[in-house]
Amino acid sequence: MSSEWRTQKISSLGEFDRGKSKHRPRDAAHLYGGPYPFIQTGDITNSGGRVTSFRQTYSEAGLAQSRLWPAGTLAITIAANIAETALLTFPACFPDSVVGFTADPGKADVRFIEYLFQAMRKQVKSHAYGSAQENINLEVLRNLEFPIPPLNIQAAIADYLSLLDDRITLLRETNATLEAIAQALFKSWFVDFDPVRAKMEGRAPESMDEATAALFPDALVESELGRVPKGWRMSHLADLTSTHHGSIQTGPFGSQLHASDYVDSGVPVVMPKDIKDRRVMTDSVARVSQENADRLSRHQLIAGDIVFSRRGDVERHALITQREAGWLCGTGCLLLRPGKSWRSSTFLSMALDAAQARTWLVQHAVGATMPNINTGILGSVPVLLPPDALLSAFEDVVSATELQRSHNSSTAETLSTLRDTLLPRLISGQLRLPEALAEMSVEAAR
Structure with a gap:
């Protein structure tokens, strides 16, 4: 580890505090339903590292007995799934099962602190207590000590890891778009029977050539599943x-x-x-x-x-x-x-x-x-x-989409493995950033 890295308490790098609310909507309805996002544990554990949506809100009365954390706050779970983390992308309130950390901009890059918690989650969880449901004490969290590099190195490491995360996220979002396109086509052809209905109305089916359109009948008949295309x-x-x-x-x-x-x-x-x-x-x-x-x-x-x-x-x-x-x-x-x-x-x-x-x-x-x-x-x-010829036509259309999805998934898996391998070594100082960039270049060339 470089001599520039110093072991420090997390609390010395910013402010830690837990959410205030122990209420549930059924017990205190007047606190809920207003304009302020109220982030719960599930919004963090299912967020992929960024809280971009919410299921519950607080009213003015709820805010009065809580706190509105700013965008960029690191949310940390301290009950059930301990030490799951995510950055807020908008101001929000927390329940008492979530701790907020706001970094001192002169001492810490909040992204580095999030990666630190990801890398050290097992260590953090070792301080948990409780048999029915694990919890971690706020003071214990504040007093955790880790080797911390200077701010410029924190930012460089966070930039590098964020680049990997952003590429993984983009690949997954692209796959979600490709899936939506394929599903829309399937629904149009085989659930709603849009081409059949168009031909029944004397119209040419949309978004397909004449050869494909000719594969659809121009009538619906009764079946045990309801009205279906003739000949299917x-x-x-x-x-x-x-x-x-x-x-x-x-x-x-x-x-x-x-x-x-x-x-x-x-x-x-x-x-x-x-x-x-x-x-x-x-x-x-x-x-x-x-x-x-x-x-x-x-x-x-x-x-x-x-x-x-x-x-x-x-x-x-x-x-x-x-x-x-x-x-x-x-x-x-x-x-x-x-x-x-x-x-x-x-x-x-x-x-x-x-x-x-x-x-x-x-x-x-x-x-x-x-x-x-x-x-x-x-x-x-x-x-x-449907007839075999129509199945073949559908496969011809979606096969490229499926192939691209498979390729994207493989690439995302490779990047995830690389990220998970490098993360603890970068965060602990065992691996310098130039060495990590070299490893990434080798992996990309494979």
Whole structure:
């Protein structure tokens, strides 16, 4: 560590204080519903490091018994999920489960302090007390000591880490936009049947060429799902996989995959906790050795597979992309493989994510304490199938979007790994910024 770094109390770098409110809206309605944002623990833990929205507000009466923290304040949770942090992007009030820190501009860069808490969260949590719900005392928080560099080095480190975070955020926002575009197209074609309705009214379908428009019929007919386009047919997942030489199978049981099999580095295993928004999240993905992956090769994933949560939120699933090819379907999941001759896994994933399919799964799940589905239930899910040529046309349109999303996810994962590796070393002074920039350049060149 450089001699420029000095061990200091956090409280010497700015002001720490906790929120004032212990009230809940049902107990003190007059304190709520006004113009002042009231930030709660959930707004911090789900913020991605920046509080940009809020669910509750304070009235003038609420503000009178609280405090309005300025934009740029670092919000720190001190109960439940301890030491989660986020910067305010607007003035707001806090409950007593949140501490605010405002940096002395001559001593600290608040962004550096936020990264410090991220890097030292385990150390901060070690001071927690309480059995039912963990808490940390405000005075303990104020007296925490860490090595702190001069202000210019704080700013340089914060700039570098913020650059990584901003790139990750941009990639994720881009993916959200791409998903919204694909979902809008799916809804127009296969839920609202806009091209069919246009042709019924004698109009040309919008935003498509004549060849694609010709694939849609000009009439709706009655079916068990209501009025659907003429010539489209009802099927079920079991029939679909059988026709296209696919399968529906259960992930490995606990007797096949034990807790002791998981390792720090190896082949990722997709669990229900990793499934979100039709994608596999890798923030906390488990891994097994290549030897165990070979042993469980029956559960190996290929692009186009769909992995469902078998317990709990049974309507959730993830579409497997080329990025996850070779990974394993994990315990607590069902693996749906449409089959090699199936034309559009993107269509099937979006159809199974539609409200009607999600509701069907929840209603047909079994289990008194926790909903469960099995291969039989999943195979019975009804699916409305358009002609193959239309499926191919849809896949042609969205395939580029899906490929870009997969690439963006891989890049964001690489940057996140790099950031998480460099963060504690930069914050502690073990790694100088020029060395970190060199490591980033090497990683970018791979």
